[in-house]
Amino acid sequence: MTIRIERVLPGQTERIACIQDYIVDYWRISPERAEQEYLNVSPGEDLPKAWVALAPDGTIVGHVILVVDPAGFSNVLDEPWLQALFVNEEWRKLKIGRDLVATVEDDCRRCGYEYVYLDTIDAEKYYVPLGWETIDTDFWKERNATVTIMRKELSAPE
Numbered sequence: 001m002t003i004r005i006e007r008v009l010p011g012q013t014e015r016i017a018c019i020q021d022y023i024v025d026y027w028r029i030s031p032e033r034a035e036q037e038y039l040n041v042s043p044g045e046d047l048p049k050a051w052v053a054l055a056p057d058g059t060i061v062g063h064v065i066l067v068v069d070p071a072g073f074s075n076v077l078d079e080p081w082l083q084a085l086f087v088n089e090e091w092r093k094l095k096i097g098r099d100l101v102a103t104v105e106d107d108c109r110r111c112g113y114e115y116v117y118l119d120t121i122d123a124e125k126y127y128v129p130l131g132w133e134t135i136d137t138d139f140w141k142e143r144n145a146t147v148t149i150m151r152k153e154l155s156a157p158e
Helices: 013-027 031-038 096-110 124-130
Strands: 004-007 049-054 060-068 080-087 115-120 133-140 145-153
Touching: 004 096, 013 031, 013 049, 013 060, 013 080, 031 060, 049 096, 060 096, 080 096, 096 115, 096 124, 115 124, 124 133, 124 145
Parallel strands: 080 115
Antiparallel strands: 004 049, 049 060, 060 080, 115 145, 133 145
């Protein structure tokens, strides 16, 4: 079964709405804030950017975004953050999440970033085998939770 990963572009309202629903529900922020800070996707190289994983019939089965995180966890500012990684439960174990992460890493590498960051409440074990390292913890006010801050050093494109 072939899963396609495609960039989300401005005007792709169904794709943007799918990611926005996840962000509003999981991050507990308003739809307006989600759209303004995380989903005002760029058609070029500026952030934010987003990608969706599509089943053969075109159904969205996963997504990820790349942003400059306004939360500034651990005082990491003006750097790219992998956020909102999600794969529908029935599509897990097919390495779709890994492919979405690799897409973000490749984009960051191509754009000349040295590092990419993420935060997670409970998925640290998922990212470590993918080459991510824990660098700190911080507190996520909206979720009333401690988050692990992770970073991946990116090598130059080959």
